[in-house]
Amino acid sequence: MSPTVDLQPTASRTMPNLRSRHDQSLWPPALDHPDESVEEKARRAALDHEARLTSERIDKDLSLEQSKIKKNSTVKILLLGQSESGKSTTLRNFQLSLAPRAFQADAESWRTVIHLNLLISVNYLLDILKSSLRSDSVPELLMPYPTNSTPSKQLIEREKAQLRCLDGTLGYPSSSALGSGRSSSSYSTELRRLMLSLMPLKSIETTLRQRLGAEQPPQHKSGPSSTSLAREAITNRTRALTPISFSAYKPPTEPFVRPASAQSHSSGSSGSIRSRVLGLRRHSISSSATSTTSSIYTPAPVDFSNAYGICEPSSSAMTREGRLARRSSKLHSLVDSFAVKVRGSTGWKRRARIPDYDGNRALPGRSADSEHISPRSSFDEMSEQDKRELLAARQIIQVFGEDIDRLWRHDDVQSLLKRLDIRLEGQSGFFLNDIMRVTAHDYVPTTADILRARLSTTGVEEHKLVLESGPEAGKEWTIYDVGGFRSQRAAWAPFFDSMNAIIFLAPISSFDEWLLEDPSVNRLEDTFHLWRTICANRLLSSVEFILFLNKYDVLRAKLKNGARFSDYVVNYNDDGGKLNDADSISKYMLATFNAAHKQMSPKPRKLRAYLTSVIVSLAIAFAEEKKLKDLLLCLQDSRATSKVVHHISEQVLIGHLSGVSVL
Ligand SMILES: Nc1nc2c(ncn2[C@@H]2O[C@H](COP(=O)(O)OP(=O)(O)OP(=O)(O)O)[C@@H](O)[C@H]2O)c(=O)[nH]1
Ligand SMILES: [Mg+2]
Numbered sequence: 291m292s293p294t295v296d297l298q299p300t301a302s303r304t305m306p307n308l309r310s311r312h313d314q315s316l317w318p319p320a321l322d323h324p325d326e327s328v329e330e331k332a333r334r335a336a337l338d339h340e341a342r343l344t345s346e347r348i349d350k351d352l353s354l355e356q357s358k359i360k361k362n363s364t365v366k367i368l369l370l371g372q373s374e375s376g377k378s379t380t381l382r383n384f385q386l387s388l389a390p391r392a393f394q395a396d397a398e399s400w401r402t403v404i405h406l407n408l409l410i411s412v413n414y415l416l417d418i419l420k421s422s423l424r425s426d427s428v429p430e431l432l433m434p435y436p437t438n439s440t441p442s443k444q445l446i447e448r449e450k451a452q453l454r455c456l457d458g459t460l461g462y463p464s465s466s467a468l469g470s471g472r473s474s475s476s477y478s479t480e481l482r483r484l485m486l487s488l489m490p491l492k493s494i495e496t497t498l499r500q501r502l503g504a505e506q507p508p509q510h511k512s513g514p515s516s517t518s519l520a521r522e523a524i525t526n527r528t529r530a531l532t533p534i535s536f537s538a539y540k541p542p543t544e545p546f547v548r549p550a551s552a553q554s555h556s557s558g559s560s561g562s563i564r565s566r567v568l569g570l571r572r573h574s575i576s577s578s579a580t581s582t583t584s585s586i587y588t589p590a591p592v593d594f595s596n597a598y599g600i601c602e603p604s605s606s607a608m609t610r611e612g613r614l615a616r617r618s619s620k621l622h623s624l625v626d627s628f629a630v631k632v633r634g635s636t637g638w639k640r641r642a643r644i645p646d647y648d649g650n651r652a653l654p655g656r657s658a659d660s661e662h663i664s665p666r667s668s669f670d671e672m673s674e675q676d677k678r679e680l681l682a683a684r685q686i687i688q689v690f691g692e693d694i695d696r697l698w699r700h701d702d703v704q705s706l707l708k709r710l711d712i713r714l715e716g717q718s719g720f721f722l723n724d725i726m727r728v729t730a731h732d733y734v735p736t737t738a739d740i741l742r743a744r745l746s747t748t749g750v751e752e753h754k755l756v757l758e759s760g761p762e763a764g765k766e767w768t769i770y771d772v773g774g775f776r777s778q779r780a781a782w783a784p785f786f787d788s789m790n791a792i793i794f795l796a797p798i799s800s801f802d803e804w805l806l807e808d809p810s811v812n813r814l815e816d817t818f819h820l821w822r823t824i825c826a827n828r829l830l831s832s833v834e835f836i837l838f839l840n841k842y843d844v845l846r847a848k849l850k851n852g853a854r855f856s857d858y859v860v861n862y863n864d865d866g867g868k869l870n871d872a873d874s875i876s877k878y879m880l881a882t883f884n885a886a887h888k889q890m891s892p893k894p895r896k897l898r899a900y901l902t903s904v905i906v907s908l909a910i911a912f913a914e915e916k917k918l919k920d921l922l923l924c925l926q927d928s929r930a931t932s933k934v935v936h937h938i939s940e941q942v943l944i945g946h947l948s949g950v951s952v953l
Contacts, residue, residue, distance in 0.1 A: 365767045368785055370824060371795030372817050373774035373806070374718060376840045378747055379904045380795060381771045382740060388767065389755045393740075400735045402642035402680070403743045404728055405687050406498040406630060407719030409491050412694050414714075415703060416492075419485055422706060484697045488690060497683050501676070502638045504745075505631045630719070631746045638745075644680055691729030698722045716844075719744030741905050747773040750781055776807045779820075786829040793836045794824060798879050799844035801858045812858065821883060825890035835887065836898045839879055843903035846872040876901055 323331065367384075369377040385393040499506055632638045697703060707714065714720060719742065721728050728739070735743070755767040770785050772778065800813035821837075824830065849855070855875050856862045868874055880899055887897045 365765070365791075366770070366789050367767065367791045367793060368770045368772070368782075368789045369793050369795065370772060370782065370820075371774055371797070371840075372813065372820060373746070375774055375795035375797045375817065376838070376902075376904045377774060377793075377795050378745065378771050379741055380793060380838065380840075380902075381753060381769055383904055384767075384769060385753075385755060386737060386741075389758050391758055392756070393737075396639055397735045397740065398644070399639040399642040400740045400743055401684075401733065402498055402501060403630070403745055404719075404721055404735055404739055405684070406495065406502065406504070407744055408694070408721045408725070408728060409495040409498065409687070410630070411714055411717065411720065411722050412488060412697070413492055413495055415697060416485060416488060418706065418710070418712070419481075419703065478700075478702060480696070481700055481702050484693055484700065487693050488697060490686065491690060491694075494683050494686055497679060499630070501641050501680055501683075502630070502632050502745075503641065504638075630744060631748050641676070642680075644677055644684075688729050688731055691726055694722075694729070695725040698725065747771055749773055749778065750785060776805070783829075786827060786833075789830070789833050791834040791836055792824065792830060793838060794821060795838045795840050796821060796879075796883060797841040797844075798839045798876065799841040799848055801855055802848065802853055814859070818882070818886065822886050822890045825887050826892065828892050831892040831895070834898075835895060836900070837883055837887075838900050838902045838904070839876060839883070840902045840904055842872065842876065842901050843905070845875065849875070 323334070326334070369380055371377050382393070385396075496506065714722060721739075721742075724739075727733065728735075750773070751771045753769045753771060755769060757763050757765045757767065770789075772782050772785075796817045797813070800817065803813040805811045805813055805816050825835070849870060849872055854870055856868070856870065862868055862875070862878055868878065880901075884897060884899065887895075
């Protein structure tokens with residue numbers, strides 16, 4: 291029996307004509323058919339031809355179908371993590387890598403954010419200085435403008451000139467609330483002049499917040515002013531420095547984070563903080579983490595925002611409990627003053643840019659590219675009044691640049707901050723060391739500036755990226771960036787469906803920081819529980835998981851400044867052979883997060899982990915744990931982040947395409 295070509299569709303086909311072990315017939319079939327008649331040969335050729343045509347038609351249909359699927363399907367990535375973990379910064383890294391022209395086109399809008407970040411720091415400094423005075427009357431008496439209006443440039447100039455004439459003649463109350471500090475009357479004439487001169491910056495901050503559609507800080511809403519909050523922080527400092535004695539210590543059962551103390555106090559705020567650290571809070575978190583699979587944390591009633599840099603006091607007399615109490619009161623007092631909460635969907639980028647404006651030069655015309663990136667219609671939506679207001683604010687900031695710089699560098703300011711243990715350099719959106727550059731007339735934010743700028747995300751933002759190069763150019767990616775505060779986490783779950791990948795940001799430097807929403811909870815502990823909860827979620831069981839152990843640069847800086855990881859993380863014992871260095875700690879964190887992923891995942895799933903410092907464009911991949919040391923050397927490679935982003939993009943794309951049967 292000679293084998294025949296089987297043209298039946300696969301479904302109706304019985305068995306292919308494979309030769310069985312006992313089949314003696316020839317296989318593969320001979321190409322020549324010597325016994326064939328001419329008619330048979332023609333019939334066979336016709337059949338072959340028809341078969342070829344059918345096969346080609348099927349191939350064509352398939353490829354059309356595939357390209358249709360490819361075109362219509364969009365890659366979806368969800369960024370998750372606690373607040374300040376670096377989600378929005380990672381999003382900016384993706385934009386920079388995949389759609390660089392669109393990223394650059396937004397630089398002009400980021401200038402407004404960076405100016406606002408700067409003003410928040412300056413106004414905070416001014417509040418701190420004012421709060422170190424005993425009198426309540428000084429700030430309001432000298433406030434030259436109502437807070438809800440923008441002073442014109444001429445007004446500011448006139449006011450500055452007047453203040454210069456007054457230089458040294460205005461008296462201040464004579465003593466400091468700190469007791470140990472200098473009296474305010476001993477503030478130099480220069481400092482007093484600067485304090486007066488810079489007061490209009492409060493109203494400029496208000497203007498920029500309005501432009502961005504950001505929430506106003508507490509002093510503009512009901513509630514305490516930032517001045518009174520700053521004063522409260524100073525008073526709290528004195529209170530918290532009182533040592534609290536305790537003796538017993540009970541190690542926690544959770545893998546992470548040593549509690550402040552195990553000794554219970556019968557009353558008082560520090561006692562309640564301690565009991566929550568040891569029991570209630572910890573349990574409510576861990577039980578929700580293990581038992582809930584489809585939903586995450588119940589929103590907490592309190593929503594605080596941005597942290598500000600506080601360094602640990604050097605005083606050995608101060609207990610951990612005292613430091614915790616102090617830190618919590620400070621954070622609660624001042625956190626809202628630093629917040630810039632903007633909803634991405636409200637079009638802040640459009641409102642934050644001046645039409646036809648590039649580094650303070652009106653553009654004569656736009657290139658085809660920029661026209662493509664930012665259509666003129668979106669520029670023109672800004673009213674003349676809005677343009678003038680934003681332009682005036684920029685000019686005023688520029689005029690004040692030198693004075694801001696002098697204030698920041700002033701010895702009295704630096705020593706006051708030191709006395710209060712406030713380290714603004716650690717604050718997100720810190721630009722005080724770049725004042726002259728960022729306030730310059732022709733300032734255009736650099737990539738590094740944009741990555742360092744701070745805007746707190748509210749709700750869930752959807753960002754569409756159109757790939758600008760590579761084989762997938764023109765393809766659209768959707769990246770979802772979420773607000774990381776506890777009160778916002780309930781909004782994440784509806785987005786768990788239909789994601790191609792989750793990127794989870796775990797800030798490994800947060801081992802000595804506490805949640806703003808609940809100062810009794812360590813931030814690393816919160817991240818770890820959040821990670822376990824996300825890993826356990828069944829909706830995400832088939833989604834590609836990518837872990838960024840982020841803020842490696844901050845971890846290194848903290849350890850260099852003397853922080854001890856094992857003081858906070860129970861299972862990490864540096865006396866028992868584990869070193870207090872960033873490499874060893876990173877390895878430990880990787881192993882811990884890896885183990886939690888394995889343990890909590892509903893079904894086995896691959897995990898890609900990266901050690902990152904997304905702010906400084908540094909990132910490396912944990913290819914293999916044992917190669918960590920070599921990989922760490924790569925940290926100096928500033929192109930590493932884009933490499934990681936590209937690597938992830940490729941992997942996500944491959945996963946996505948195979949998911950839609952294209953590969
Ligand atoms: N030094 C350093 N700073 C970082 C790093 N990643 C993020 N930051 C900074 O940390 C701040 C917070 O980062 P975001 O990306 O806004 O944090 P987020 O997770 O989006 O925070 P929410 O929007 O509040 O949920 C920003 O000022 C960043 O510039 C990092 O790796 N190193
Ligand atoms: Mg964000």
